[in-house]
Amino acid sequence: MTAFVIPLVVMNGIAVIIFALIMLLKTFVASYGSCQLVVNGSKTFTVQGGTYLNKALFENKVYLPSACGGKGTCGFCKVQVTEGIPDPLPVEEILINYKDIRQGFRLSCQTKLRSDISIEIPEELLSIREYRGVIRSSDYVTRDIKRIGIHIDEPKDGLDFKSGQYLMFKVGEGETRGYSIASTERRQDEVQIEVKLIPNGLGSSYLHSLAEGDELTFFGPYGQFYLRDTSHxxxxxxxxxxxxxxxxxxxxxxxxxxxxxxxxxxxxxxxxxxxxxxxxxxxxxxxxxxxxxxxxxxxxxxxxxxxxxxxxxxxxxxxxxxxxxxxxxxxxxxxxxxxxxxxxxxxxxxxxxxxxxxxxx
Ligand SMILES: Cc1cc2nc3c(=O)[nH]c(=O)nc-3n(C[C@H](O)[C@H](O)[C@H](O)COP(=O)(O)OP(=O)(O)OC[C@H]3O[C@@H](n4cnc5c(N)ncnc54)[C@H](O)[C@@H]3O)c2cc1C
Ligand code: FES
Incomplete structure (x- = not known):
């Protein structure tokens, strides 16, 4: 009996080790060559396989929103994959409803590119731009809310937005947070935001720490929450x-x-x-x-x-x-x-x- 069991255990052990090694190699070493990334059937990018979809899009100036730094917890980076649909990950099955999962919706921050892929995103996301600005003013309006005025340096034609929309601010390496545009006066070269300090909050602490003259980067404008042109x-x-x-x-x-x-x-x-x-x-x-x-x-x-x-x-x-x-x-x-x-x-x-x-x- 023992003579039969010991080789079986050893063989199983070897199989487990080989499987673990393959998974490790797949995760850290695997090279997938280059892949074609097609967005909305109109833009095609050649990207390095193994890259995460959100990063590949970012490198090609397609700026999806994100509020969790790609940790797979905010759901903001959801896209519809129409070709090359990967199997859903457990984290995606939590954040995306079953119907959308079946229709190919995935989190771009969790989607590693292993082969050619086609995705659909809302058309307006293709117009999102990167902005660089300088802090003009930063004042407390309550004990924990600061109003921050920003002069837009780049691009020179400034920011056009719909009333109610928000911007995503770079608040750390690969980390962004959304803040609504709070400007009462419409100027292409100036924008105001109001930031409530969250204890130990990455984004709000960073923005509260900035002083006049400090530079910052943001993306936008984002959102379907904007004033509708009606008579109501x-x-x-x-x-x-x-x-x-x-x-x-x-x-x-x-x-x-x-x-x-x-x-x-x-x-x-x-x-x-x-x-x-x-x-x-x-x-x-x-x-x-x-x-x-x-x-x-x-x-x-x-x-x-x-x-x-x-x-x-x-x-x-x-x-x-x-x-x-x-x-x-x-x-x-x-x-x-x-x-x-x-x-x-x-x-x-x-x-x-x-x-x-x-x-x-
Ligand atoms: C569309 C949109 C527009 C927004 N506009 C504004 C705006 O105009 N002004 C503004 O101040 N914020 C706004 N926010 C919220 C903002 O994006 C950040 O989520 C917020 O500033 C906290 O980020 P943080 O990096 O400081 O905290 P994090 O580092 O993300 O979080 C730190 C900890 O605080 C907790 N936490 C996060 N938010 C809160 C909260 N509100 N209360 C208590 N605990 C919290 C987290 O769970 C975590 O444990 C907006 C968010 C969205 C999605
Ligand atoms: S889930 Fe937050 S960026 Fe992807």
């Missing part, structure tokens, strides 16, 4: 630093659409977390079409005497004040919990779901 009333719902993209949306509506009303429902924890309050009060005084509803979770008596704040959560203010839901469209930005509860109120007030747009962060 504009409902803006913001939580905390989610106020950032609302400003271009509000200012563009007031400037461009004389018949559209705008309502801003803005929720923060305390008065110290509220910013641009005076600016919105002035805007309300000067524009009969603009209505401002600041909501504080904690309302102290000294603060309550300065303005008719609502106390509680922003979705309740929305429920109490919103009329003409069926003639409105809504833009929401802020923490997921606030967005989910506000969407519920908006739908109950008759805002069609198709007209509710949001960015959760």
């Amino acid at each position: 009333k504009v409902i803006c719902v913001a939580g905390g630093v989610g106020l950032a993209p609302m400003k271009p949306i509000i200012f563009e509506t007031l400037l461009k659409y004389p018949d559209r009303d705008v309502e801003l429902y803005y929720g923060v924890r305390t008065f110290e977390d509220l910013y641009d309050h005076d600016m919105f009060l002035r805007l309300q005084a000067n524009h009969p079409r603009f209505h401002y509803f600041p909501t504080l979770e904690k309302l102290e008596e000294t603060v309550a005497s300065t303005y008719a704040f609502t106390q509680g959560f922003v979705n309740k203010t929305l429920a109490a004040n919103l009329t003409d839901g069926d003639k409105s469209e809504a833009y929401l930005c802020g923490p997921p919990l606030m967005i989910n509860s506000s969407i519920k109120e908006l739908v109950e007030k008759g805002v069609p779901e198709i007209r509710i747009l949001y960015d959760k962060f």
Whole structure:
């Protein structure tokens, strides 16, 4: 019996070692030669096999969004592979739903190029450009939010964006983070962002550490969250630093659409977390079409005497004040919990779901 078992164990052991060696070689040494990468049937790149798809695209100036530095946790870099579809990885099966997996959607940061491949990405991603800028100003607007003004040096024709869109900032080697454009004034050569400091957060700490004159790199503009060219009333719902993209949306509506009303429902924890309050009060005084509803979770008596704040959560203010839901469209930005509860109120007030747009962060 022993004479039979020992050779079997030894042979199995050898087989396991050979398999492990093959896997190691495949991972670290394998050379796949060059591969053809076809994007949207219109652009063909020759890339080094073994490269990850997101890197191959980046090297060819196709800038996909990413919020996790290619760790496979954000899902931003999803593309549809139409030819040369690789088997899905466990991490992809978590982030991408079953239907999309079957249709070839994969994470480009997890897709290693081993043979020719064709992919489809939203056409607008092909227009994303790289920008270089210099910090013009960096000021606290609350205890943990900084407003950062950036002068755009390159490209010389500056940045064109839709109100509500965001930019991806390079915040470390291979690391980017998204920040909404918060500019109230439209200039091709200047852009403003507002960044909330997250304790030990890579991107927010980096951006908070930059001083006037420091250089930075970013990509964009990204996103489907932008002001639509319609005649509907504009409902803006913001939580905390989610106020950032609302400003271009509000200012563009007031400037461009004389018949559209705008309502801003803005929720923060305390008065110290509220910013641009005076600016919105002035805007309300000067524009009969603009209505401002600041909501504080904690309302102290000294603060309550300065303005008719609502106390509680922003979705309740929305429920109490919103009329003409069926003639409105809504833009929401802020923490997921606030967005989910506000969407519920908006739908109950008759805002069609198709007209509710949001960015959760
Ligand atoms: C479309 C879009 C637009 C955005 N616009 C803005 C904007 O205008 N202003 C802005 O400040 N941010 C914005 N963000 C969020 C921003 O991209 C970063 O996610 C955020 O700054 C945290 O990044 P970080 O690198 O500092 O933290 P990370 O290094 O990524 O995270 C550090 C730790 O903090 C945790 N963490 C991350 N975010 C939060 C949070 N909000 N609260 C508590 N813990 C957190 C992480 O789970 C992790 O444990 C936006 C995000 C998206 C997707
Ligand atoms: S999942 Fe975040 S970059 Fe790919």
